[in-house]
Amino acid sequence: MCTGKCARCIGLSLIPMSIVCIVVNILLLVPNGETKWTEHLSLHVQLAAGFIGGGIMVLCPGISAIRAGGKGCCGAGCCGGRCRMLSSVFSSAVGALGAIYCLSVSGAGLKNGPKCLTEQDNTWSYPFENSNGDYLGNSTLWTQCLEPPKVVAWNVTLFAMLAAVSALELVLCGIQLVNGVLGVFCGDCRKTEDA
Template sequence: MCTGKCSRFVGLALLPMAFIAIIANLLLMFPNGETKWTDHITLQVWLMAGLGGAGLFMLCPSCNAIRAGGKGCCGEGCCGNRCRMLRSTISSIFGALGSFYCVAVAGTAMSDGPLCNRNNETGKLSDWGYHFKEMENHYLFNQSLWDTCIQPPNIVLWHIVLFSMLLGLGILEFVLCAIQLINSLFGIMCGDCRKKGNNDA
């Protein structure tokens, strides 16, 4: 595959992933789809790994990769499109850092579990905390533990699904940024293998 076509493919793949990560992070700010729980959101949600690292931060490498897959930077066939490949190389490094940040935050969130309210010994709902961190058995593999959290409703499933999405998206984005980094380096050294008449393909 030509370096230009590969860049375009990577850029077009990163773009929807960035928007999905933004949506997932925004949904995490409203547990169970309700606004009344916004005072009880995990630290990892406030770190905005999906909104920033895997989302807005990924738009730059995505757009640069798409542009690197287009026509030459100074006209058709100029320098084998090396100028745009150079910009794509730099932005891919920042994109990889953003996706790594998302993976680290989402992985920590999955390990710690959600911030929730549980029944304490007196039976009153006044015990907010990261209760799954205190347990010996990991909550991800024991669904019976999910009933420990009473409020917000369905918070464990909400937490797992959305942070799993962010974790998966972060890994995929990191891999794609690494591919684009290598691809753009080849593009800088060797130019775009496409003929002048096919530069916009």
């Protein structure tokens, strides 16, 4: 596959993934779709890793990769294509950092669990913080959280989605890094009229 076509395919994959991360992050801000618990959100939700890391920081490389795969403002021909590929290399590096940020925050969010009103001492805390993620396989422990209702299932589902999508984003940004470097040095094998 030509470097330009590969870049375009990667870009077309990264854009929907970044939008998914943004939407999932927005859902994390409103447990069970209600806004009355927003002052008790966990630190991992407040870090907005899906919005910033997996969203905005990956959306830019997605757009850059699509531009690298076609005609753009840098002009047609060898030099313009290489310029766009070089731009996509730097953008992909930023996207990879964003995906790593999203993956690490969502992994920590899964490990520590949500902040909720606990039944033990009737305070807002992290009841699963020291469980090393063992609560994930034991849903009977989830009843320790009184409010927001079903917050553990909500957080587990959404943080797992963020972790999975950001892992895919990281792989695609890594592929585009290599593809972009090849495009800078080797050019694009497509004919000018195919671009």
